[in-house]
Amino acid sequence: MAKKAMSDSPRIGVYVCKCGSNIGATVDCAAVAEYASTLPDVVHAVYQSYTCSEPGQEQIKKDIKEFNLNRIVVASCSPRLHEPTFRNCLKEGGLNPYLLEMANIREQCSWVHALEPEAATKKAKDLVRAAVARTSRLEEKTELEVPVNQSTLVIGGGVAGIQAALDLADAGHKVIIVEKNPSIGGIMAQLDKTYPTMDCSI
Amino acid sequence: MADAGRHPNITLLTMSEIKEITGFVGNFRVRVLKRARYVIEKECTACGECAKVCPVVVPDEFNMGLSTRRAIYSPFPQAVPAAYVVDINHCLGHNPIICGRCLEVCQRRCIDFSMNDEELTFEVGTIIVATGAQPIDPTHLDEYGYGRFENVLTSMELERLINAGGPTKGEVIRLSDHKRPQSVAFIQCVGSRSTHRGHPYCSNICCMNTIKSAIMLKEHYPEMEVKVFYIDIRAFGKGFEDLFRRSKALGVRYIRGLPGSIHENAETKDLILTVENTATNALEKHVAELVVLSIGLEPPEDIKVLQEMLALQRNADGFYLEAHPKLQPVDSASRGIFFAGCAEGPKDIKDSVTQASAAAARAMRLMAPGVIKVEALTAIVDESKCTACGLCARVCPYRAIVVDPKTKMPAKVTQAACAGCGNCAAECPQDAIEMSHFTDEQIESQIDAILAEDPMEKVLVFACNWCSYAGADYAGVSRLIYPATNRLIRTMCSARVSEKFVWRAFARGAPVVLVSGCHIGDCHYINANHWTKRRVERMWKKMERLGLRRERLGLEWVSAAEGMRFQQIMTEMERIRSTVTPEEVRRTMEILAQEKVTGGNQK
Numbered sequence: 074m075a076k077k078a079m080s081d082s083p084r085i086g087v088y089v090c091k092c093g094s095n096i097g098a099t100v101d102c103a104a105v106a107e108y109a110s111t112l113p114d115v116v117h118a119v120y121q122s123y124t125c126s127e128p129g130q131e132q133i134k135k136d137i138k139e140f141n142l143n144r145i146v147v148a149s150c151s152p153r154l155h156e157p158t159f160r161n162c163l164k165e166g167g168l169n170p171y172l173l174e175m176a177n178i179r180e181q182c183s184w185v186h187a188l189e190p191e192a193a194t195k196k197a198k199d200l201v202r203a204a205v206a207r208t209s210r211l212e213e214k215t216e217l218e219v220p221v222n223q224s225t226l227v228i229g230g231g232v233a234g235i236q237a238a239l240d241l242a243d244a245g246h247k248v249i250i251v252e253k254n255p256s257i258g259g260i261m262a263q264l265d266k267t268y269p270t271m272d273c274s275i
Numbered sequence: 276m277a278d279a280g281r282h283p284n285i286t287l288l289t290m291s292e293i294k295e296i297t298g299f300v301g302n303f304r305v306r307v308l309k310r311a312r313y314v315i316e317k318e319c320t321a322c323g324e325c326a327k328v329c330p331v332v333v334p335d336e337f338n339m340g341l342s343t344r345r346a347i348y349s350p351f352p353q354a355v356p357a358a359y360v361v362d363i364n365h366c367l368g369h370n371p372i373i374c375g376r377c378l379e380v381c382q383r384r385c386i387d388f389s390m391n392d393e394e395l396t397f398e399v400g401t402i403i404v405a406t407g408a409q410p411i412d413p414t415h416l417d418e419y420g421y422g423r424f425e426n427v428l429t430s431m432e433l434e435r436l437i438n439a440g441g442p443t444k445g446e447v448i449r450l451s452d453h454k455r456p457q458s459v460a461f462i463q464c465v466g467s468r469s470t471h472r473g474h475p476y477c478s479n480i481c482c483m484n485t486i487k488s489a490i491m492l493k494e495h496y497p498e499m500e501v502k503v504f505y506i507d508i509r510a511f512g513k514g515f516e517d518l519f520r521r522s523k524a525l526g527v528r529y530i531r532g533l534p535g536s537i538h539e540n541a542e543t544k545d546l547i548l549t550v551e552n553t554a555t556n557a558l559e560k561h562v563a564e565l566v567v568l569s570i571g572l573e574p575p576e577d578i579k580v581l582q583e584m585l586a587l588q589r590n591a592d593g594f595y596l597e598a599h600p601k602l603q604p605v606d607s608a609s610r611g612i613f614f615a616g617c618a619e620g621p622k623d624i625k626d627s628v629t630q631a632s633a634a635a636a637r638a639m640r641l642m643a644p645g646v647i648k649v650e651a652l653t654a655i656v657d658e659s660k661c662t663a664c665g666l667c668a669r670v671c672p673y674r675a676i677v678v679d680p681k682t683k684m685p686a687k688v689t690q691a692a693c694a695g696c697g698n699c700a701a702e703c704p705q706d707a708i709e710m711s712h713f714t715d716e717q718i719e720s721q722i723d724a725i726l727a728e729d730p731m732e733k734v735l736v737f738a739c740n741w742c743s744y745a746g747a748d749y750a751g752v753s754r755l756i757y758p759a760t761n762r763l764i765r766t767m768c769s770a771r772v773s774e775k776f777v778w779r780a781f782a783r784g785a786p787v788v789l790v791s792g793c794h795i796g797d798c799h800y801i802n803a804n805h806w807t808k809r810r811v812e813r814m815w816k817k818m819e820r821l822g823l824r825r826e827r828l829g830l831e832w833v834s835a836a837e838g839m840r841f842q843q844i845m846t847e848m849e850r851i852r853s854t855v856t857p858e859e860v861r862r863t864m865e866i867l868a869q870e871k872v873t874g875g876n877q878k
Contacts, residue, residue, distance in 0.1 A: 180747065181748065196759050199728070203762070210717045214711060218647070219648075222301060223642050226403070228293060234615065235276060236615070237405060237615045240636070247284050250285060250286070255290050265440075268483045268486065269513070269514035
């Protein structure tokens with residue numbers, strides 16, 4: 074799996090998401106997709122209602138096979154939100170997850186330029202053009218696997234720290250609570266009764 | 276509490292503070308300073324004989340100074356660990372000529388003045404930040420007279436007075452005459468919900484805490500007159516409205532309006548509250564024998580220490596910022612670090628416990644597979660280009676690069692230690708370092724693509740992943756409108772931005788370029804953004820030398836919570852862009868073509 078991209082020349086699929094009306098009401102997604110299809114290395118470009126939805130992702134996976142795509146651009150929300158989603162989609166579609174690039178046309182475009190639909194559409198095209206240029210140069214990457222230490226540091230021994238520590242400790246994890254005062258308990262220990270059921274705090 | 280103290284899987288380090296945390300998700304290395312207790316924790320039976328003979332008397336902080344303790348003491352009866360502790364700042368010492376009385380009476384010989392502060396180091400996979408909040412000190416809100424009038428207390432002080440284990444064994448008295456007050460007035464929102472006095476946010480707990488205290492007063496003393504002065508009663512949680520109604524049924528009176536001032540009757544020490552009752556539109560005077568200020572919560576004073584150590588972010592209210600307000604409410608933006616309780620914002624016990632269990636579950640989820648994948652974003656050295664000058668090793672915040680300029684051994688990157696900021700790649704004068712997934716070629720292709728059409732209309736912005744790009748996203752989710760001329764290029768850290776990227780942008784006709792990153796001190800790569808600053812300053816000098824207007828290159832710090840700041844900066848950059856003429860850009864392109872500053876990381 075995930076071997077073909079390196080040897081072949083880039084064959085990019087571009088997916089422009091309308092996100093319902095979140096993007097679609099401001100950005101002319103059809104025009105952006107059409108523009109994307111004219112860019113170098115792009116062999117397939119479409120717009121969708123919700124790219125992150127099951128049908129949206131299935132479409133990408135299907136197209137990877139049908140059009141022999143080896144790189145994907147998703148123009149939608151912030152990569153901080155859905156990059157893991159689409160990386161996973163690529164993996165399931167048989168591509169290395171690092172052959173994905175996202176163009177942020179929602180948080181950084183439609184939502185902040187809602188009063189300027191034309192300028193927003195122009196910006197979306199620019200962002201897609203930059204994403205496509207970058208994508209042509211993306212390479213497969215293998216993520217490093219590192220072992221995870223099974224213990225947890227809890228900083229603060231108030232009611233929250235105590236509860237978190239007990240949950241983890243009961244599940245078999247070693248926990249270290251670091252508390253600056255001579256006793257744990259925090260503000261909670263100073264309270265008499267607690268609302269809404271008026272039972273005592275300790 | 277006791278369960279946490281005796282759980283075989285829990286190590287409890289009290290009187291301790293974090294000195295340093297290094298490493299990354301799954302492999303954090305922690306250094307802790309454990310201050311000396313001067314009492315052997317495991318030996319002390321908390322018999323209390325030592326405190327009986329201790330001659331030093333100091334205010335008891337657990338009782339908000341309403342009672343005293345000795346210099347050797349137990350913080351409170353149910354303390355965990357139960358062992359006594361020596362307050363070394365007040366203790367007279369163990370010299371038998373001066374004192375040392377506790378040593379004489381301690382039968383188990385568990386008081387040890389030779390104890391030293393200890394430094395402990397250990398490794399953990401995950402971290403839960405549960406550093407809490409502190410009650411607001413209302414002294415500066417002088418219209419309420421706290422500190423001037425003896426019978427004005429805070430809600431925390433009332434809490435100790437009404438507590439059966441407190442200094443008065445649960446008897447509510449006023450401090451001026453030690454008599455039980457016949458009338459008590461609560462004032463809500465003290466230090467909260469005000470843009471000019473205290474904090475703008477709602478502290479979440481004070482309404483219900485007052486309702487609870489009012490019910491307790493009415494249950495203890497049915498004849499007592501209890502009034503609550505408020506803006507809104509926020510009884511939004513499960514069972515809260517019931518409790519509110521119960522208090523009204525018990526005779527607690529609610530008056531909508533906050534007193535503008537409080538005066539003291541010098542003779543009786545009673546308090547006179549002047550208030551505009553907004554329900555009746557009448558200016559009223561109320562007399563209360565005791566006033567309780569319902570104080571809010573604020574971030575602890577030392578919150579910044581840990582924030583900087585872990586590169587966490589805070590919102591405008593000063594509390595820690597979660598990775599996503601709805602979908603990742605207990606995660607920090609840094610993988611493997613979670614929030615529980617008031618560290619993330621004021622909350623009551625139920626919410627603190629809920630969030631703590633959520634944080635524990637998130638930590639377990641991360642640790643369960645035993646291994647985690649880390650993004651392939653590390654630095655790779657091209658040994659054929661490397662001249663072993665050593666600059667990369669000098670700027671690496673993680674000391675992940677080894678190079679020996681004497682033997683001309685090319686630089687070597689320890690992959691596991693490299694966090695992928697790209698500072699080395701931006702510094703290398705030979706272009707011998709390539710950042711995986713953020714290569715020069717990839718970034719330059721974005722610059723070129725953005726400026727390929729109508730470059731005069733563009734504000735080119737380099738934004739770091741953690742803060743400024745996230746700040747731009749925050750502006751988006753907040754629907755903050757700004758000019759549609761900016762084009763962002765995301766890098767992991769602002770320190771990835773090579774000078775040559777900026778020159779390239781100007782050479783291709785960019786009217787303005789902005790480099791943006793985390794605030795100094797908040798960098799996710801320890802201190803890499805200091806180098807960003809140096810590079811931009813170096814470029815400003817060069818721009819001046821070349822006769823280019825330096826304001827065309829911006830440097831701004833934007834945190835993930837500063838959506839409005841991002842909006843303002845974009846508006847300002849657009850203003851600067853509009854002042855740049857085509858002639859100026861043409862001239863810049865000519866100058867840069869002659870200077871040949873576009874290749875390599877020119878200094």
